[in-house]
Amino acid sequence: MARILITSAIPYINGIKHLGNLVGSQLPADLYARYLRARSHEVLFLCATDEHGTPAELAAAKAGKPVAEYCAEMWQVQKDLSDGFRLSFDHFGRSSSAQNRALTQHFAGRLAEAGLIEEVTEQQVYSVADGRFLPDRYIEGTCPNCGYERARGDQCENCTKQLDPVDLINPRSAISGSTDLEVRETKHLYLRQSAMKDELDRWIDSKTDWPVLTTSIAKKWLHDGDGLQDRGITRDLDWGVPVKKGTEDWPGMEGKVFYVWFDAPIEYIACAQEWVDAGKGQDWERWWRTDKGANDVRYVQFMGKDNVPFHTLSFPATILGSGEPWKLVDYIKSFNYLNYDGGQFSTSQGRGVFMDQALEILPADYWRWWLLSHAPETSDSEFTWEAFQQDVNKDLADVLGNFVSRITKFCRSKFGEVVPEGGEAGTAEAELMQALQTRLDAYSRHMQAIDIRKAAAELRALWVLGNEYLQSAAPWTAFKTDEARAAAITRTALNLIPFYATLSAPFIPDAAAAMHDAMGTAPVWPDDTRAALTALPPGHAFTVPDVLFKKITDEERADWATRFAGRR
């Protein structure tokens, strides 16, 4: 039995996430956590909301609410949606927690003592009307390169040229439109990542089993141009972790906060404290401090590819730089993007399906199955309604759901709602068990390796074996001449239901629970298929469950395709 710490990239507080976000971190992390728990490993699975930063302040202002109140409400919304998708976090925390504030300040203090913090005075654009400094992308103006009038201060969306805000012609605030901008001097803290470049490089080099996507992004940042750059870790904002050196004030940094990307990953640690403080567990250091029991912990992170630099470089720099024995990540599973019907999901244009809408139209299992079995592991993947309807109907309704339906109903009509007695297993059953064992081993291998699409394919193949067995054993034919034989076949097939329920639970937890419920069974991982397929004793009562998966009709599909095409 191993101990595994799992974190999913923490979703930004600002708004409801779409299915692309979901499949890029939280959903696969949940799959892995559920699988490992089912295999009796000790798992701590953490996630939280990422609450600081300019977008949160602006979203709150737009909603006409204090930012703390806005974040509290949005946290609840995201929490409810997580529950709706059956994401089995041990704790869903908040980066704005007191625990994270203290820990973030602690890390900054340690880094300063280690000489890894540099104070830099720089020039930034200040908007008098907005009363705030503007990040580059919140300054708009005419592109000096192509004349596009709505170019952003960081890059022109029209000609893709990278810009500096001072290059813009007629610059204005993207927030208020005000042109009353001035350049002001401000002081910020920089994390001297460059000083740790070689150490990080060696560490990344040692991770030969990581996905190419993960290491290639890290390598690029380490070696591009002048190598790893120092990173500003403070901002002139109100909403965030106040800059402190441990518990001490930081002279000259009054009124400033840490940059979200500094405090967000630290929340992974703080979240474990929140978990304890919420009374859900004890001894968080056992998971995070290698000097206090975390030495045998395997730490796995899940994230979309856009998050990779922060998890491979910035956060490890923070941890290593502290000089304290914090647990470093052991494996990073990163994902490409899920596209929507020939384009990208777009939050601003309301294009695609968002988590709340998804649950309004279909149960979580439908989404979980389709998204996970099409997880963008090797390249971007694509959601289309046609594929979604076809795959879900075929895999869930026809192959799995109908299997449960046909055998329970057959048994009810011939033997009643009890596991029938009589007959014994023969060669057909031996062959079935052999085939199941082979596939089960492959399934376990893929789940262990977090090869999600392959695991899904293997699981589906396990379901198919049940249909193949029924078809060739044909208990409806045997029943006419040899009732005992029909009973043995039926008994074996009924045993497949709890077997499938247990194996499928990481993908489709609700349907799995319904299957166990109907069969009056509890999940026990089938190490040995022979034992698993004879677990139900003759005379054991069951009920015929409701249809597990209703099919998606052509009308529904057409309706949804128009409804989610854009302009939410």
Add this chain to the structure above:
RNA sequence: GGGCCUGUAGCUCAAUUGGUUAGAGCAGAGCGCUCAUAACGCUUUGGUUGCAGGUUCGAGUCCUGCCGGGCCUACCA
């Protein structure tokens, strides 16, 4: 501009890292079954692996060039 990823059947994806005849699912076609959500099973059509060269006994896999798609490029997170 630079870097990385990617291009395989109508569609979505594999191919044990250079090794026999490139495989699955879906969709299409045919047959079978009648327990079941018109479900299931069996068989089957379908490929110049983006294009052109090269290395090799052997290339989907390695090299070069070209064409297409995507991502990142450090102040959104």
